[in-house]
Amino acid sequence: DVKVTQSSRYLVKRTGEKVFLECVQDMDHENMFWYRQDPGLGLRLIYFSYDVKMKEKGDIPEGYSVSREKKERFSLILESASTNQTSMYLCASSLGAGTSEDTQYFGPGTRLTVL
Amino acid sequence: QKEVEQDPGPLSVPEGAIVSLNCTYSNSAFQYFMWYRQYSRKGPELLMYTYSSGNKEDGRFTAQVDKSSKYISLFIRDSQPSDSATYLCAMRANTGNQFYFGTGTSLTVIP
Numbered sequence: 001d002v003k004v005t006q007s008s009r010y011l012v013k014r015t016g017e018k019v020f021l022e023c024v025q026d027m028d029h030e031n032m033f034w035y036r037q038d039p040g041l042g043l044r045l046i047y048f049s050y051d052v053k054m055k056e057k058g059d060i061p062e063g064y065s066v067s068r069e070k071k072e073r074f075s076l077i078l079e080s081a082s083t084n085q086t087s088m089y090l091c092a093s094s095l096g097a098g099t100s101e102d103t104q105y106f107g108p109g110t111r112l113t114v115l
Numbered sequence: 116q117k118e119v120e121q122d123p124g125p126l127s128v129p130e131g132a133i134v135s136l137n138c139t140y141s142n143s144a145f146q147y148f149m150w151y152r153q154y155s156r157k158g159p160e161l162l163m164y165t166y167s168s169g170n171k172e173d174g175r176f177t178a179q180v181d182k183s184s185k186y187i188s189l190f191i192r193d194s195q196p197s198d199s200a201t202y203l204c205a206m207r208a209n210t211g212n213q214f215y216f217g218t219g220t221s222l223t224v225i226p
Contacts, residue, residue, distance in 0.1 A: 004158075031212050040123070044205070044220030048214050094192055096212070103149055104205070104214050106158035 004107035019078040023091030030096030032074035036087040080115045122219025134191040138204035145206040150189045153201045194224045
């Protein structure tokens, strides 16, 4: 079974703090994704990575950056947390484009509250 | 217009009912279709995966794709209280890395 783990289930931070969210997958997947999920808005893609050190902006990258130094690990960084970044953050991984069985597998999520 | 539209509900049904969940989409390039189930405060888990048009059955769940109408459905037979969750549809094209999600339908099955 694919396993995607996230470093924290719940996180409380103060405005202006730098926040690191980590995600690890154990199935040698090429692609990794960070989403945020808000009521009524669904899943919104922040960034994704299709290879080590490669990244692409999603729909809402402003205020976020990412790092992928190793294939299994994808980090989301909030450079200076703001209250409007309070949300559920979901990491996902997938095999990669061109494979017929390319589906996304999600981690348990990190509920981040910025005060 | 969003690429994927899904009625958010909420949907409330009695135990044992047949549930029908639906999504419509606009991009004719979508070839792969997925349904995810998400329990409260948890990550989505993959429920069903189908390719192109047709039906796929797995236990009490049936996924149906009608590419000509750009319409996909998930049917749940003999619904159980444990089916209470949010159901998200997702899809992707044959090329590219991105997946496109509906906003999710909240389902409650009442014992």
